[in-house]
Every structure is written in structure tokens, then in C-alpha cells.
Amino acid sequence: MAPEPATGRRPSRNGFSPARFGAVLVKEFVQMRRDRLTLAMMIAVPIMQLLLFGFAINSDPRHLPTLVEINDQGPVSRAFLAALETSGYFDVQGRVAGASAAERALRRGEATFVVVVPDGFERALVRGERPAILLAADAGDPAATGGATAALSGIVARVLETSLTGPLSHLRPPEAAFSVVVQRHYNPAGVTSFNIVPGLLAVILSMTMVMITAIAIVREAERGTMETLIATPVRPAEVMLGKILPYVLVGYVQTAVFLTLALLGFQVPFAGSAVAFLLGLNLFIVVNLSLGFLFSTVARSQMQAMQMSFFYMLPSILLSGFMFPFAGMPGWAQVLGSAVPTTHFIRILRGVMLKGAGLGDILDELGALAAILAVVAGLAMARYRQTLD
């Protein structure tokens, strides 16, 4: 082609231009810096969520309000009530009289449990009639009552041991023929935050990465700037990379803030390989950014992009094993859950942080993330248009 001194344009090459990519990158950073609120949200959101979830959520609730209806007072029933309180699960807050009062207390949520010691309990016990104590529970929320009812058999055993002495010792049950020893690995004290915090990192990263990317790209179309942008000789890859890379850095900053707080503030262990963690982190960030990019190719307004991101957030919170055990879901839900990148990153995080996993232990999860990335990025590329049609 003839030289074009008049235009002062550098000779035209048809490849990827680092200069144009750099220009898009710089522009994104400048725009990000000017959007103070969004920038503050990106840093504040992980801190807020970590504090909220880390301190507020307890999957093994204690001190549940309990009322008692005692129709026969004696040493064994007294010992039983005392044992309920010392277990920490039950807070005996008062007495009720009659079945209807007990029913009302449960219905109104004044009590989670009502303990009914029946008339003639002590005498029946002494006679060896094996009487029953009724524990009425508000099982509407299984998670609230589960831990407490599971603790009951231990409580009963202890009461039997301590109060059936002397002449009553013949009522004690015989020793079991064998026993089960439980070893609680990785989180022996059952600290909820050890389980929640690593998963929370995955959820927060996913939320911000998907939403911010989707919005950042749709914003160009909505404000009309996309028309000017694609009227220049810029290539799609230059736009895509230039727009995505700044948010990768945002993801790093979020992760650093979050981890510092989690390790120092919540004493969450980090037992495994840092390399495995970083590999998983980068792959996860890129998957989420491409997902955001894909959403942006479908959405026509920032509002729609936001709605799509929220639509995606629910499965990534509920089906990923973040809130509820993955193994407890039916097969079809597990299939759906496996398609969500968050599921795999949560496994990587729990593996690396709690279980001391190394690179070799998370290969399956990395592979799954890579497969999701291939599909999502492929779809996004196919849908991204350089024209306005």
C-alpha cells in the first residue's frame, strides 16, 4: 500500500495491537477510578459480607428457648431438666400449664421446645414401666432443632447414669455390646465459620466479577459509546481483554482483603498449597469474567445485566454446597450444581484451606472449571459482535 504521509497513521497491521489494548485498559482504569461508589462497593462488600456471615451464621444453634410442663416433680425429672440446660442447647425459660398453652407457645414462636413430664412419671420409673417424657419441638426449621434433638440421647444417657443410683441402679440400661468412635477431621470443634468463610470468598468473587463485567460492557452499548468504539479500527480481542483485565485486578484486591481478614480475624486455617489456591483462584476469576461477558452480549440494558447476574447468583449460592451439603441434593440438582463454577471453587477452597490439599488433590475441580470456561468463553465469543446488527 502507498505510504500515507498525510494521515500520520502508523503503518496498518492487521493483528492484535498492544497499543489499542493498552488504551482500552487505561480508559477502564480511569473510568473505574471516577466511579467512586462502585469502587468502594467492590472493597466494602467482601468486608461487610465476611463480618456478617462470619459472625452471624451458626449452623449449630444453641440456647434455644424451652418451656416445661411438669406434672410430676421428682429427682429424675429434675436431673433431666438440669441436664438439658447444661447441654447448652436448651434455655429453660419458664413453665406452661396444659397442652393448649404449650401448643400456643410453639405456634407463636415463644418457645422452640416444650418439655412435658407426665403425671406419675417418677413412680412409673421406679416400677420399671419405662415411662416417656415428651419433647415437643418446632421442627418447622429442621436446622434450628436438629442439633438439639441429636444431643438428646447423650443427655438422657448421662441422666440415667447419675440419677439411677443405689436401689434404682437396676434400672440402668446394660452396657452396649460395641461402640462407635467418631473422629472429626479438619474442623474438630465444628466451627461454622471455618465452613462458611472459604465458601464466602467464592460467592463474593463470583457476585462482583459477573455483575461488574456484565454491567461495564452493557454500559458502553447503553450510553452509545460502543458505536464510537467500534467505528474505530479496534479489534474485539483488544476490547475484551482491555475491559476484563482491570477486573481481574479487582478480584485480586478483593481476595487479598478477604483472606487477610479471614485468617487474622476468624483464625480460619490455611493448611494447603498456595500454588493450588492461586491456580484455582485465577481460573475461577477468568470463568466468572467470561460469564459476565456472555451476559453482556445478551442484555440490552444495565438493568437487564443486573437481573441476569442475580438470576445466576441464586444457584451459585444454593446449589454450590455453600449453604447446604452438596451430597444431600437429588441427582438432577447435583448435575445443575456441577455446572456452576462456584461449586468447584468452593471445593478447592475448602480443600486447600481446611484439608491441606495440594495441587494433585484439586485436579478434578480445576478440570471442571476449565471445561466450564471453554463453553462459556466459546459462547461469549460467538455472540460478541463487532457490528451493531
Next chain:
Amino acid sequence: MSAPPAPAADADPDGEKPAIEVQGLTKRFGDKTVVDGFDMTVPRGTIYGFLGPNGSGKTTTIRMMCGLLTADGGTGRCLGFDIRSQTREIKERVGYMTQRFSLYEDLSIRENLDFMGRMYRLDRRRERVSQALEDLGLAGRSGQLAGALSGGWKQRLALAACLLNQPMLLLLDEPTAGVDPKARRDFWDEIRRLADNGVTVLVSTHYMDEAVQCDAIAYIAYGRKLIEGPTADVPRRVGLTTWRVEGPGLAMLAQALQGAPGVEQVARFGSALHVSGTDAATLDATAETRSASGPQRWTRQEAGLEEVFIHLMGGARDNFAAASADVDGS
């Protein structure tokens, strides 16, 4: 314009071939045909006016010419490059100014120009940007956000941005919409200056005072071109006869003339009434009778562009077939 025997070269950025040459350009969105079989030839160095009502397909046509939309049918060349397959080459050499301000409102004036300079990979970028800021008269405010500028300044900034790569062809989509008269005048002085330097300008507009400044115009309605030609030639080609009526009682007269023989259009222009029709003989007869009987003064005159466009706009639907046949014949 007679082209010299050109070499067989496809690309012709600086040559003598027309700046824009499209045939049968067609664009459909869903089942709606927005642009239908559009032909156009824009010679180098001319200012070409692109007229038509809102939604007539002007923006779509311009977008197809600079590679922002893919045509569903037809072929075309822009600066000698194929508008389908060589969009990158076209984009390198064309300045496109969108209808709506579409630079970044959250970037400063300098940052916007700098960004555009980088997009075109210009050498001596800083110098060029600073020069553009000087020319704009915005050197002192270069740190201000573009979103804070008034409408007139935004338009000047947008023009400066699309001139940064020194384009051979400017595509301006209603560049003066919502801009005050003084700014419009300055803008057109600039356009004229650019055209004198050999830049081809295709500009869409609604304003008649802008249309008359163009060397040639094309009128498009409902996706089809109704007429095209040198500006001074267009009224004659439409074949419109106009009588100018002055005097008292024009409002009453305007009412009375609706549906009178030969009268197709009655339009008020300041203190006068312009009565037009395509059937000259019948219209003249009506005019003679009226002027003999009434107190108003009737003068026959050349039909102006404005009458022509009111005529085209009103008749576009009904006379669609006839009008396009006219154009094909001319």
C-alpha cells in the same frame, strides 16, 4: 464526473473514484425493511446532503457505509474499499460522527481525544491532541469531564475527535441537532473548509438552510431514495410549480385553497403563502382566477427546496411508485 481510466487496483484511498459508491443497499431488521435497494454515488471532495424524515433509514445507511452494520443485500465501495469485506480499512480512513454524543462522558476532554488517537495508533499523538485542543479553543479546559460540556461544545469535541485521524471521508449523522444557530453556522464553516481541502462529507440533516449548503442531496423516505441530484437541480427534477401569495386574509385563503384544482400543497412561509402543485397548467389556471378575484398578490416563482421536501414527505407513501419511477427515469 468522468473517471480517468483507472488501474484495476481495488483499494483507492486517495484516487479519483467516487468516495462512496453503493448499489442496491438493503437492510432488514426482523421483517421490517429499513433500507431498500439504495443506490448512491458521492464524488470526492463534495458535501453531500442526506435528507429525509425521522426513521427513514438515514442512520442505518450511514452505518452500513462505515462497516457498523452488515448490509443484507447490495454492494458498495467506500474510498474504494468493499463495505462488506474491508471494513477495517474503511474504519481507518473514515471519520464517523454519531447522532447522539457518544464519547465518554466520564473521561476528560483530553482523555477522550487521547483515547481516540490511540485507537487510530497515530504518531505524535500528544502533539496532535494538544493541537486539536488549541483549535477547539478548549486547551484551558482540557481536564474537564466531557459530560459537563454544553450541547454545542460536545458537538465540536465530537467533530474534533473524528478529525483526529485526518479522514478522507466524514460521515456526519445529524451533527447539528439541538445546537444553537451560531454554533451551527461555525460548524458549517468548518465543514466547508474541510471540503475545500479535499475531504468528502456526507451529512444527514433536517434543516433546509443546511441542505442548500450541500453540493448535492439525496432524499430518502421509508428506506427508499426518492430523488438525488445537485442541490440546485432538485426542484426542477421534481417538477413542482409554486405560486407565492401575499396580502390580507391568507389564513382564509389557505382554507379555501385546500382541494382547489391543481393545488397539492399550501404552506405558510412567514408573511406569505406558497401554493404548489405538479400539474403546472391547472395550478396556473387556479392562480389566475384567484388573483383576479381576490385582494392578494400572486407571483409565480421557482419552487424552493423546502416546498420540494414538504411535497416529497407528504407524497412519499401515496406516490411511492411514481416518485421512484421519476428518479429512475432522470
